Amino acid sequence: MQVIPISYYLFFCTALFCIGVTGVLIKRNALLILMSVELMINSINLLLAAFSTYLNDPAGQIFVFFIMVVAAAEVAIGLAIIVVIYRTTHSIDIDILNKLKW
Amino acid sequence: MNLIIILILLFPLLGFLVLGLGFQRIQQKVTSIIGTSTVFISFLFSIIIFIHLLSLTDTGIPIRIVTTLFNWISFQGLTVSISFLIDPLSVLMLLIITGVGFLIHLYSVGYMKDDPGYNRFFAFMNLFIFFMLLLVMGDSYITMFIGWEGVGLCSYFLIGFWFKNQDFNHAAKKAFIMNRIGDLGFLLGIFLLFSTFGSLNYLVIFSQAQIIHPGMGVITAITLLLFAGAVGKSAQIPLYTWLPDAMAGPTPVSALIHAATMVTAGVYMIARSNILYALAPTTLMVVSVTGLITALFAASIAIYQNDIKKILAYSTISQLGYMFLGLGMGAFTGAMFHLTTHAFFKALLFLAAGSVIHAMGGEQDIRKMGGLHNPLRKTHWVFLIGTITIAGLPPFSGFFSKDEILSSVFSNSIPFWIIAVIGVMMTSFYMFRLYILTFTGKFRGSEQQRHHLHEAPWVMVIPLMILAILSIIGGTINLPGFLGGSNWLQAFLAPVFADSLPFMKGYSFAPDHSVEWILAAVSIISVIIMILLARSRFLKKDPALHEANDNTSFVSKLLSQKYYVDELYNHLFVNPLLWLSKWFHEQIEEKIIDKLIDGIGNLVIRAGNIVRYLQSGHVGFYVFMMVAGIIAILVFNLVI
């Protein structure tokens, strides 16, 4: 019986996470940044679920459940904020929002 | 009894606290009541203690009471507790301090009446009384040192009382600094005492000193160092120049501090440590030589001074010299006796001088006075009594105390005695010069001053009278044997000095009765000769000993300029120190330290200017920095 070693999941989730980080740093569109954040969250969800299965501990999957709850709420609010920003500045380029400086 | 001892200390301290904290709100009348009554209550308590001690005299119980207040320092090897030792010596000092102190406080009620700093004055005077009481009542060198420093501090406050005058401030600083120089010696003496005996308690040290006999060198060093402290505090050569300048303070201050109490602290200290000094004959020789030289030196300066208070100041220095001479010759009782009578007549003279100054509207130059015996009748009589006492004519008290010292000196060293008698002659000369120029002859002041002349109010005259009576009858406490007296003071103080007697083998204390008669006669005759000399010189003449255009002789110039000692000290010590401090300020402080501190400030500002570009307001940059930081942390944890 071949079992997928846990390290495969680890590397896969790490790769997904790093892609998400790169997305956050490289994109100028606020929406795309939010989507990259979702990508990061998902990679972690998967990792948690994998560990929970391999260690036979349901706490991991419960935690994934709650992370999804929080992610959903966060997307709702995030999109509302983007809408407000678009309303005031007619653009969602984050490079424009740099007034909080010296 | 223990409670009473603590209360003696407590009342002046309370007076200081109340008057010091409420000095802007309390009215003058209330202040005068509080300020004088605290000292009076302490005086009453001192009398109670005195009577109690007298009752113990024949019972065989050792005549001392030790009261402990609390443990101040206690760690391994050193335990210092604030406790008080009451024995005949300290009771004598207590009576003098509180009694004469009370009279002076009473006098000040009238003298300082129009002064805006009235409350402050009484607060400081009470504080001074507290510290002086602490000094004489302590049972260890540490407690004495606390009082020692405290009275130096209060004398600084009181000399510079009229602080708006910069010269007075200089005088106050000078007094404090010269005291401090002596205190260095005192402190070193205390260290040496501790390292030799392991304790700073009088009783422990004195009992150990008799038994252990530490080496001659150590005891000589200890006693010399302690004596250095006494030289500073009691204005002996070379640390005496502060006392004439200290006359810048109000006259009651001069009376209390520089006549009756603070300057006698050195004498008290040596009398208290009589065993240590008995074990070190070298130091006793140093003490007597210093005392003798000071007595002569100060008397010679006093002859040529023209300020009432300065004459009295030099006279104080000279009399203190006699006390130290007596101590050095082993006459501990004689020195304490002279201390007591000196407190009476010197306080009397200072207060009477204050009354004269008060009448003259602030004038202190005796060349502008004269013929004051009519307007100032009472002051004139008390001043005459004081002058006769200090000159040493019987039956006033000064004669008995001086005679006791002189007879001890004679029985130990005749050359010293001759010089001491010369000093006595000078004393009577300048004192009678002062009396004659001030009170007899024609008035030499201005018309305005003549109209202002008035006798002092009763509150000032009554202390004068009481002090005059004490000066007259004070001799009875120790009438010498050859006159048929009972030497009461000697018997009273005997337990304090008894332990040192076995070590004072080379000293004889009193010659035979016939010799004493001759000595007394010699001193009386020499004094009368000098009085007649002064009378003939000054009574008819109008001006003083010398005038501006009379200043030709070298001796008169030298003496009137006080042997140029102040200028010498300025040149030797003060100016180099000022130069050194100026050099430090210019070279090190401004060039190095300021640059360093300013440099650090500038560095911070410049760094801040650079670092603020980090805050670009761009969120993407912040996130990037965060990721970079996380990478750094992870790598750090991975590697380490």
Added chain:
Amino acid sequence: MFAKYIFFFLSILALYSAMMVLMSKKPIHSVLYLTLTFFAIAGHYVLLNAQFLAVVHVIVYAGAIMVLFLFTVMLLNLNKEEVSPKPVWIKIVVIITGGILMIVFIGIFKGYDIAIKTDPSLTQIGLVKNLGRVLYKDYMLPFELSSILFLTAMVGAVLLGKKEQL
């Protein structure tokens, strides 16, 4: 035996979709690629026999969140290409940073192995029944609190979405 192949297929699909999210020119394409990624991850959940999570994942993410994103892109007409992309050097630096991050993580995780307690294809904890039992027994409080969280999010979203009264 099949599991490994399925795993690789799903992983490559997910990674490819994620890369395309970043590299698409139009935002709408990115949204669609992200949805594909979510489906791939849901497939992973099924592989782990976490049935409840798979279903919830599809419903919440692909069904709700992606629809939200689509709505926002379309209603606000954000389909234009990025006007002025970031300078090339920034992109290079970022990519290098991301790469370094991945290398560091791999360095941390390499050789990491755990004692597998059960065969993942035979676990029962992912079933709705078992998960529900644990959720409602041990984790009751967070469950209730999440309802409050949703309430807060709803209020916030509505508040933010209202037009300002002039």
